[in-house]
Amino acid sequence: MSQNLAPNPNAMVSIRNLHKHYGELQVLKGVDLDIAPGEVVCVIGPSGSGKTTMLRCVNFLENYQDGRIYVDGQLVGYREQNGQLKPAPEKEVAKIRAETAMVFQQFNLFPHMTALRNVTFGPMKVRKVNKAEAEENARRLLARVGLADKADNYPSQLSGGQQQRVAIARALAMEPKVILFDEVTSALDPELVGEVLQVMTDLAQSHGVTMIVVTHEMGFARDVADRIVFMDGGVVVEQGPPSQVLEHPESERLQAFLRRLHS
Amino acid sequence: MYKLRWEYITNNKELFIDGLLLGLKMAILGLIIGTVLGLLLAFARQYGPRPLRWVVTAYVELIRNIPLLLIVSLLYFGLPQVFPRRSTGQEWVLKILPDAETTFIVALAIYAAAYLAEIFSAGIVSVGKRYLEAGRSLGLSRTQTAVSITLPIMLRTVLPSLGNTFIGLFKDTSIAVAIAAPELTWAARKISTDYFRYIEAWATAGVIYLLTCYAIAIGLRLIERRIKWTVA
Numbered sequence: 193m194s195q196n197l198a199p200n201p202n203a204m205v206s207i208r209n210l211h212k213h214y215g216e217l218q219v220l221k222g223v224d225l226d227i228a229p230g231e232v233v234c235v236i237g238p239s240g241s242g243k244t245t246m247l248r249c250v251n252f253l254e255n256y257q258d259g260r261i262y263v264d265g266q267l268v269g270y271r272e273q274n275g276q277l278k279p280a281p282e283k284e285v286a287k288i289r290a291e292t293a294m295v296f297q298q299f300n301l302f303p304h305m306t307a308l309r310n311v312t313f314g315p316m317k318v319r320k321v322n323k324a325e326a327e328e329n330a331r332r333l334l335a336r337v338g339l340a341d342k343a344d345n346y347p348s349q350l351s352g353g354q355q356q357r358v359a360i361a362r363a364l365a366m367e368p369k370v371i372l373f374d375e376v377t378s379a380l381d382p383e384l385v386g387e388v389l390q391v392m393t394d395l396a397q398s399h400g401v402t403m404i405v406v407t408h409e410m411g412f413a414r415d416v417a418d419r420i421v422f423m424d425g426g427v428v429v430e431q432g433p434p435s436q437v438l439e440h441p442e443s444e445r446l447q448a449f450l451r452r453l454h455s
Numbered sequence: 456m457y458k459l460r461w462e463y464i465t466n467n468k469e470l471f472i473d474g475l476l477l478g479l480k481m482a483i484l485g486l487i488i489g490t491v492l493g494l495l496l497a498f499a500r501q502y503g504p505r506p507l508r509w510v511v512t513a514y515v516e517l518i519r520n521i522p523l524l525l526i527v528s529l530l531y532f533g534l535p536q537v538f539p540r541r542s543t544g545q546e547w548v549l550k551i552l553p554d555a556e557t558t559f560i561v562a563l564a565i566y567a568a569a570y571l572a573e574i575f576s577a578g579i580v581s582v583g584k585r586y587l588e589a590g591r592s593l594g595l596s597r598t599q600t601a602v603s604i605t606l607p608i609m610l611r612t613v614l615p616s617l618g619n620t621f622i623g624l625f626k627d628t629s630i631a632v633a634i635a636a637p638e639l640t641w642a643a644r645k646i647s648t649d650y651f652r653y654i655e656a657w658a659t660a661g662v663i664y665l666l667t668c669y670a671i672a673i674g675l676r677l678i679e680r681r682i683k684w685t686v687a
Contacts, residue, residue: 251592253588253591253592282596282597283596286591286594286595286596287594288594289591289592289593289594290593290594291594292592293592293593294588294589294592296585296588296589298585300585300586300588300589301589302586302589302590302604302608303586303608303684303685303686304607304608304611304684313593313603314593314594314595317593317595317599317603318593318594318595346683346684346685347684348684348685348686349683349684362593366593366594
């Protein structure tokens, strides 16, 4: 195999020649991507381009058939034996999942837990943090996303924007190596999008948090991303700083995509 | 003309009160055991290895398609016949099923487990995949996800149908009359045959069943109302 599958030692996330198919349908056809520690990367592209699938592979909510994903040098979901991928044991998968927090399009808060409990649950169950410490940390995080007064509310008592901010606090509470945002504003009413983007902007500008953001919010991508990655047809077509990717797109496909957005 | 004589009831009210209490006791114990069994069966059916799923499905289908009276009769009359209690020293039959009351509780638990397993299974299936993904994403194990996420959401979802099943199973305690456990139906039958006061006896039992079932329904509704969260 001539393809270099080794992780970039300086990257927090290294994706190498990633292939994923559902039966006949090829969704990812060799994605290569490196994300540096603390970097904020926005992934854009038409629907069906594979961006969400790639994100879910990093969290190993989806398996993959070929290629490699490394988070902080650790292979995700598999063990490598003589160049072959063998499924990793459940414990190992769970451990690496805990390092890659996900914020979902539909929030996916636990409906039977208060906002506070949603945030403390992961650290207590997975990281074995004691209750007092977990709650103190959770209250701090809820305050950070502007929801200090909603700690005792259940998700069904919160608006979509508030739920998504709790979900971001829940992700932060795990102190993950990377946070994956999967079209987190797509399910929100337009007037609630701003508050969630604001929280994400603050997060990005605080540095220290590595973020991969799959989004349709071009304004956010332009203002906040360190780098924009354009995906189409299951591969990375073009990437670079926002000014370059959005103002001077090189590829035909990116030009067409941006034209459709503006029309 | 037939004249109603309620003093036969009031003079024997302990019979009815004790009957109700025994019925409730058998129902509650049978339901607690049945619920635990039903939960185990339901989770085994959804998450267990394939052969185990087949066994559980076979159990649920078998029990749900035979009458409770048959299970009661088999346990109470059949089992001691196959394993005679004294002559062969099969003490375990005596230990597990020493009397009519215990036998009925075991039978009700076996019966309830099948019905509840069916309800819980449907509840487990209905729990949104997104909650499970959120749990997995945090790094929870399969067991942690099942216990901390699937179980509570599932119980909340099935609570209304659980109430109906509980009420139905409470009424089924009347079948214990067949093995002479002195519950409510047994009391009514005794009064009616001892004094030929059929209408008074059965009307009394009927009213007590009715009120108790309503009380259970109201109790469950109060519990439901106390739960502040809903599954979006």
